[in-house]
Amino acid sequence: MADKPSRGLVLYGDGLARFINSSHTHLHSFASRACCGFLSLPHSPPSESEDARIVREFAELLDASEAYVSMSGEDTSKVACQGKSLMPTISERFMGMRAAIVTDNPSLRSFGGKLGFTVLQLVDLIDSSHPLAESPHDVVVSELLRLLGFQGGKTLEASQYDLVLVHMVAGEKSNGGKNMKSVHGLVGELMHMAEPGSEIGSRLHISLVMSYGTVSENDDLSLSVLNTNQQTNLSLLFPRQSYTMKGGHPRENVRHHCPMLIAQWQHAVTRKDLAETFSFRDFKEHGGNLTIPADRFLHEVAFKLWKAPKYGA
Numbered sequence: 001m002a003d004k005p006s007r008g009l010v011l012y013g014d015g016l017a018r019f020i021n022s023s024h025t026h027l028h029s030f031a032s033r034a035c036c037g038f039l040s041l042p043h044s045p046p047s048e049s050e051d052a053r054i055v056r057e058f059a060e061l062l063d064a065s066e067a068y069v070s071m072s073g074e075d076t077s078k079v080a081c082q083g084k085s086l087m088p089t090i091s092e093r094f095m096g097m098r099a100a101i102v103t104d105n106p107s108l109r110s111f112g113g114k115l116g117f118t119v120l121q122l123v124d125l126i127d128s129s130h131p132l133a134e135s136p137h138d139v140v141v142s143e144l145l146r147l148l149g150f151q152g153g154k155t156l157e158a159s160q161y162d163l164v165l166v167h168m169v170a171g172e173k174s175n176g177g178k179n180m181k182s183v184h185g186l187v188g189e190l191m192h193m194a195e196p197g198s199e200i201g202s203r204l205h206i207s208l209v210m211s212y213g214t215v216s217e218n219d220d221l222s223l224s225v226l227n228t229n230q231q232t233n234l235s236l237l238f239p240r241q242s243y244t245m246k247g248g249h250p251r252e253n254v255r256h257h258c259p260m261l262i263a264q265w266q267h268a269v270t271r272k273d274l275a276e277t278f279s280f281r282d283f284k285e286h287g288g289n290l291t292i293p294a295d296r297f298l299h300e301v302a303f304k305l306w307k308a309p310k311y312g313a
Helices: 025-033 050-061 065-071 076-082 106-114 137-147 173-193 199-203 233-237 280-286 294-304
Strands: 007-014 035-041 099-102 118-120 163-169 204-210 255-265 290-293
Touching (some): 007 173, 007 294, 025 173, 025 204, 035 050, 035 294, 050 065, 050 106, 050 294, 199 204, 255 294
Parallel strands (some): 007 163, 007 204, 099 118, 099 163
Antiparallel strands (some): 035 255
């Protein structure tokens, strides 16, 4: 545990896990320093649109699935006009935490705003004449760090935000490749600026989350977090894994395949495991975090920022 509260940066590659390959050396280097594992998700509803999936899975990361269900109903516009909150804001839930979401998705911007996040677009971070994929990664990272109170390699006493979440979606196949390239460059620049021994490295908690986006039945066997014993009749002899439980009762809707991949790193704070590459197989065989429900993610990060009590062991 750090002797001062950390400031958190989350890079979320929505649907980009499928694009990771051996050339993405910065991601693999990050995983080799980090503590890695999985975030389990529920099954997708039938006939769910891509836009709905994006918001629903992001709501899981924020532990705001109930708010998402409520806001997806017929009363959404009426509630918004009346200015009523369907759930406590991020600040109310996490001891005054100031948080921002950076995304170009209109539905996600609307949802985040209703939950009390400051909502920014990717173009707000850079010169509007340069698309993010073509912008110098050091410029983008420097702006993200500035929002968290890091400038010139130093930690300022005050910061605009305690937590910044950056959402980048795969979209079309061509865009997925471009956004994967951007995430790769941003991770490389972050590791450079937060190198061990630096002021930033000791105060910045980085989470790199990559999801598979829309999944199919073909993904089930090759990307399952179930171990061999859980997939056979021997499962009755083994206790339920914690990610399948909530409040002492089994979760009713758990998707065991295609979880989100997560690696978290803060110098001298997070534990290093044996994973050497940012990959499903390496995380399953050597990751230190195993699998936790996606709706516990924000609670874990908030703990590192001294904004929530510890969840779990």
